[in-house]
Structure formats: structure tokens, C-alpha cells
Amino acid sequence: MPVYKAGRIVERNRLVSRTKSTERRVLRKPRRWPKENTPLGIVELDLLYPIKKRVAKLAETTEPVVVDWGCGKGVAAAELAREVPKSMVYGFSNNSYTHWNKVLHGNKLKEIHPLQNIKFIHADATDFFRYFKDGSIDILYSKLGICHLKSQVEYIKQLIPKLKIGGILLTETGEVKSYAPLIGNIAPKMDERNRPPHRYVVDVYHQPDYDLEFIKYSNRIIIQRTK
Ligand SMILES: C[S@@+](CC[C@H](N)C(=O)[O-])C[C@H]1O[C@@H](n2cnc3c(N)ncnc32)[C@H](O)[C@@H]1O
Structure with missing residues (x-):
């Protein structure tokens, strides 16, 4: 499974280069999604979280690792990498x-200047776990990505150990029969969040290793690893 980064041309699967100087081109048409180039601002509005602000804050003390799961063309990921040069952003996509x-x-x-602090990983959901060590990700967000998976709840659960302690995962959920694998059978605590420009009510499920906030009216999930 190829990883694409600045300064290197990888010849694999659909992407080939004729000569070193020519750009790679797509041979087979990838599956077309209705939306593949959502800008960061819209991702933040949709996932109800100020991603850039959080990454910039983390960048004051560390080099934050961010994953855009299902990054499409990588528009949001690139914006983030450009705006927070100290971050390392990974776009992940099976197209x-x-x-x-x-x-x-x-x-x-x-x-447009080349970006050194971004890589694109072209791989399927099941291979994600080979690319990231446990406890290595500060923020993983997914706009119209994870919600397409059939067993998204179980999948999200598997992603949590990849977060650093304090790391967060943001995603919408699609059609879900049961959230039990993530929240067990405990009753939630209702709380309010003020994350400008958003102010919303959440159901919080405290789990031994993480807190899960479920934003009921819009089927958004925010998970923070606590242990
Ligand atoms: C609808 S596009 C969304 C793109 C981008 N997040 C946006 O909002 O513009 C779905 C993205 O999820 C990726 N994706 C869907 N199913 C996937 C899977 N099973 N494994 C890896 N990536 C997947 C697609 O390749 C694509 O990049």
C-alpha cells in the first residue's frame, strides 16, 4: 500500500509516472463520491468542532499528529497542514x-508551495492499523468517511487505542443499529458544550479508557481518550 509524500514518486496500483519529470496520472477511474473536496471550515462546522484551533494550540508545545480519515482530494488536510506547519497531517483514503x-x-x-508536513496513505480501512502505532494520533477526524463503513461502531472502537491520551476522534455516524460496542449499557449524562461557533447539548458516556460525547440531533460523535 503506497504512501505519497513530497519529493518522491511512487509507482503502484493506479498511479504511475511515465518519466521522473511527469506527474502521476490516474489510469483507472476511482469510485466517484458526491463530495470529495470539502474545505476545512465546512468540516469543522459539520463535525461541530474547531479542529484547526485545537491543532494550533497543541502545536505550541508539540508536533501534533492529525489524521483525515477518508480525506478525498485532501483539501481540508492540506489547509490544516498549511495553516499549522508544525503539525504532521495524514490523509487516508482507499481512492x-x-x-x-x-x-x-x-x-x-x-x-502554491509544496507541503512537507502532509502524507497521503492510499489503503483500505482494514489496513489503517498497520500505519499508526498505538497512542500516536492527536486528532482523527472523518468527514463522510467512517460513516460509510458497514461495521462503523466496532471500527471506531478499534481506532481509539491509536489516539494519544487526551487525543480526540470526530466523526459522523451513518445508519447504526446499536452503539452498544462503544457505550455499553450505561446511562448517559447530559451536558452542554460551548465550542465557538457551536453551543450544543451532548450525551456523555464515561468509559474506562475514553469519554464519548454523542450529539444526538446530528449523529456526531466526539471521543476523547482518557487512559
Ligand atoms: C465522500 S468522500 C469524502 C471526502 C472528504 N472527506 C470530503 O468531505 O470531501 C469519502 C472518502 O472516504 C474514503 N473511503 C470510503 N470508504 C473507505 C474505506 N473502506 N477505506 C478507506 N477509505 C475509504 C474514500 O476513498 C474517500 O476518500
Whole structure:
């Protein structure tokens, strides 16, 4: 499974380069999704969380690791990497996109500088766990990505150990029959969150290793690893 990063051309699967100087091109058409280029601002509004602000805050003391799970063309991931140069951003997707080239290598004509602090991982959901060590991720967000998986609740549960302690996971959920694998049978505590520009009510489920906030009216989940 290839990883695409600045300064290196990888020949694999659908992506090939004819010569070193030519850009890679897509041979087979990837599956088309209705939305593949959501900007960061919309991702933040949809997931009800100020991602950039949190990453910038973390960057004051560390080099935060961020994963955009199901990154599509990588528009939001690139924006984040550009705005917080101390972060390391990984776009993860089982489709690959020629747009990744523009992000990685820049575009001189449009004065877009190449980004060194972003990588794209072209792999399927099941392979995600091979790329990240336990306790290595500060923020994992997924806009229209994880919610497409059939067993998304079990999958989210498997992702939690990949977070650092204090790390967070943000995602929408699609059609879910039961959240039991994530929340057990305990009753939630209702709470309020003020995360500008959002103010909303959440159901909080305290688990031994993490807290899960469920934003009922919009099926959004925010998980923070606590142990
Ligand atoms: C609808 S697009 C969303 C793209 C981007 N987040 C946005 O909002 O513009 C879905 C993304 O999730 C990825 N995806 C869907 N199912 C996947 C799977 N099983 N494994 C890895 N990536 C997957 C797709 O490749 C694509 O990048």
C-alpha cells in the first residue's frame, strides 16, 4: 500500500509516472463520491468542532499528529497542514487522487508551495492499523468517511487505542443499529458544550479508557481518550 509524500514518486496500483519529470496520472477511474473536496471550515462546522484551533494550540508545545480519515482530494488536510506547519497531517483514503500531487509538489504557476508536513496513505480501512502505532494520533477526524463503513461502531472502537491520551476522534455516524460496542449499557449524562461557533447539548458516556460525547440531533460523535 503506497504512501505519497513530497519529493518522491511512487509507482503502484493506479498511479504511475511515465518519466521522473511527469506527474502521476490516474489510469483507472476511482469510485466517484458526491463530495470529495470539502474545505476545512465546512468540516469543522459539520463535525461541530474547531479542529484547526485545537491543532494550533497543541502545536505550541508539540508536533501534533492529525489524521483525515477518508480525506478525498485532501483539501481540508492540506489547509490544516498549511495553516499549522508544525503539525504532521495524514490523509487516508482507499481512492487516490491526482490532486494529491498539487498538494505534495505545489504549483509554481499558481504560487502554491509544496507541503512537507502532509502524507497521503492510499489503503483500505482494514489496513489503517498497520500505519499508526498505538497512542500516536492527536486528532482523527472523518468527514463522510467512517460513516460509510458497514461495521462503523466496532471500527471506531478499534481506532481509539491509536489516539494519544487526551487525543480526540470526530466523526459522523451513518445508519447504526446499536452503539452498544462503544457505550455499553450505561446511562448517559447530559451536558452542554460551548465550542465557538457551536453551543450544543451532548450525551456523555464515561468509559474506562475514553469519554464519548454523542450529539444526538446530528449523529456526531466526539471521543476523547482518557487512559
Ligand atoms: C465522500 S468522500 C469524502 C471526502 C472528504 N472527506 C470530503 O468531505 O470531501 C469519502 C472518502 O472516504 C474514503 N473511503 C470510503 N470508504 C473507505 C474505506 N473502506 N477505506 C478507506 N477509505 C475509504 C474514500 O476513498 C474517500 O476518500
